[in-house]
Amino acid sequence: MAAITAIIGRILLGALFVFAGFGKVMDTAGTAAYMEAESPFPGSLALAVGVFEILAGLVLASGFMARIASLALIVFTALTTLFFHEQVTDQVQAAMALKNLAIIGGLLMVFAYGQVRGRIDVVDERAKRLDAEVRAAHAEGKAEGASAASSD
Numbered sequence: 001m002a003a004i005t006a007i008i009g010r011i012l013l014g015a016l017f018v019f020a021g022f023g024k025v026m027d028t029a030g031t032a033a034y035m036e037a038e039s040p041f042p043g044s045l046a047l048a049v050g051v052f053e054i055l056a057g058l059v060l061a062s063g064f065m066a067r068i069a070s071l072a073l074i075v076f077t078a079l080t081t082l083f084f085h086e087q088v089t090d091q092v093q094a095a096m097a098l099k100n101l102a103i104i105g106g107l108l109m110v111f112a113y114g115q116v117r118g119r120i121d122v123v124d125e126r127a128k129r130l131d132a133e134v135r136a137a138h139a140e141g142k143a144e145g146a147s148a149a150s151s152d
Contacts, residue, residue, distance in 0.1 A: 014061025
């Protein structure tokens with residue numbers, strides 16, 4: 001059950017970035033104007049930011065290289081908070097900053113636990129462990145047989 005909820009959580013976190021990225025890509029002019037008005041960044045980065053969010057969100061949701069994607073998104077979200085939601089005396093900006101901190105918390109959980117192992121991985125690991133035990137028992141049997149033969 002924990003694996004399923006972790007996968008769902010990772011997908012939902014990824015979806016947040018995918019939808020935000022699509023919003024930026026669909027309205028690059030609006031995003032560029034907002035970036036220039038609210039931050040030191042040039043508006044020409046609007047499309048690149050949107051594409052980054054889409055790709056990083058998809059990578060995170062897929063679980064492939066989830067730790068790397070979560071690290072990149074942690075840095076992105078922290079920078080977004082610092083440059084776009086720094087006016088914490090404004091109630092809306094404070095709410096956005098707290099939302100971003102919560103997202104960073106979720107991304108830290110993904111980074112801490114990485115890709116949650118699926119059922120196939122558990123079965124494969126169990127089979128490898130059993131094979132190793134069989135090889136060890138076989139080697140031990142050969143060693144005992146060799147020492148018994150030399151003592152005769």
